[in-house]
Amino acid sequence: MTLNDLKWIPRGLCLGLLAFAIFGPLTNLVLWAVTERWYFPHALPLEYGFTYWAKVFSPRGNATVSLLTSVMIACLTVVVSVGLAIPAGYALARLKLPLRGVILLLLLIPQAFPNLPVYVNIARIFYQFGLNGTILGVVLVHVTHGLVYAVWIATAAFSAVDGELEEAARSIGASAMRTFVDVTLPIAAPGLLASSIFVFLESLDEFTGTYFVGAPDVSTLPLLLYTAGSGGNYQIASITALVLLVPSIAFMFVIEKFLRADVLSKVGR
């Protein structure tokens, strides 16, 4: 046996450690979600079962209400953010803009500064308008957060559309609007779809803004997770976390199918 034959050992060890670091915590979450009884010093749960699932998803349970609220808020956020991002992204990618530098700066600032001080003051401003604790208030906060990403992804998606196709459509007599609807939009659609999914997930997972603006009247899944977890109710917290986890991981696996590498490389820049 030569030294070369043993080279797989450090490689395997490193991959094993990484797998442990990633899947260890995830396994722990799944275990907690199906645990009936589990206490120290037992390494594994003493009893498995789904009674907590029944409790969480009972018609009168908090989770069902929170899940519906979360999904409704996320859908509204997607409609508003993407509705604003499509025209803005198209203008940034295709049209000559006066004050381009100022516009870019305004759209970059939310990424460059921490948003917690902003949420604190939004909550204070919303309070004066009676928006605190309302669905509308929470949607507005999520839109601000999602919009910036949506604009950048939309800009990248429109930039990746071949301009010659648009010119060809125009030269055979299509109007600007028709060219946009029949040529540009379908080609940019996968990128726009990815941006919608991304905004949806960001809204579904958002904690800080909802905590300041929505709580305690509007309860979303992340707020329910937080309350259950701080009450020491790890089963309910883990079940809620699992519900949030599944769409996130699914998106991670499909993102490259939606966003080609050239679009992906422009996101967040």
Place this chain on the structure above:
Amino acid sequence: MPVPFLGLLLVTPALLVVTLLFIVPLASSITGAFDVDGNFGIGNFQKAFELYSSDIVFTIVIVLLSSVLIGLCSIAIGGYLTLGNNPRAVSILKWLYRWPLFIPFIVVGQILRTFLAKNGLMNSMLMESGILTAAQTISFLDWRGIVIAFVWKQTPFVTLLIAGAMASLDRAMIESARNLGASRLRILVEIILPQVLPTLLVGLILSFVTMMSVLSVPLMINAQSPTMITASMAFRINAYGDYGVANALGVISLMTTSVVAWIHLRQTMREHR
């Protein structure tokens, strides 16, 4: 309609939302920090430093340490993805590293809280396998837990960015360096890294800002003092309704990030012109 005005018309709604719901509250966090009972003053800052100076130091140390670790891990993973000889190991790594990419911080907080606790699954497994005894187990639910949570969650994001940049590099230079007998580590440090440095910097800056904004992780993992200033701000508001000191802490976190934000804004603006 002339084209410049059409463009302006199309971006205006989005700009209005960003201005009203981000720029205005951002400005009012700064004015609010200097507002002491309706008068201009620096009382809030004095109080913030008096009560929370250890939290400020704690925050900066944790975020810097996490950024360094995230940078090192993502260079290592990205480097192996680009230079790895074993195709199977590369594809396993590619599949493996991305799992935490879109997992929300609140979920990361919950799963690491149960995993890293003194009687959590990690210690149980180490005890079962005979590596530790019950007396040797320690809880990681302090500053180490926060750093682990940040590195766990943000490494895939930075890796995704720099692995993309590494993949689009010119392979000819790497191959010729290899043919001349340069080791892979040397190729990574001397040829690849300098070329992907701008991307790495963008990724790390976005992570830095994200970590400065996260409230759920310090609340869930480190429920003791000192803690991160995000948690102190939330406490100041929920317990005392004290927006002055909370805003002063907010301005301190804005100033901390403004250094890196400035680098980011300058570089991105240059690329978009």
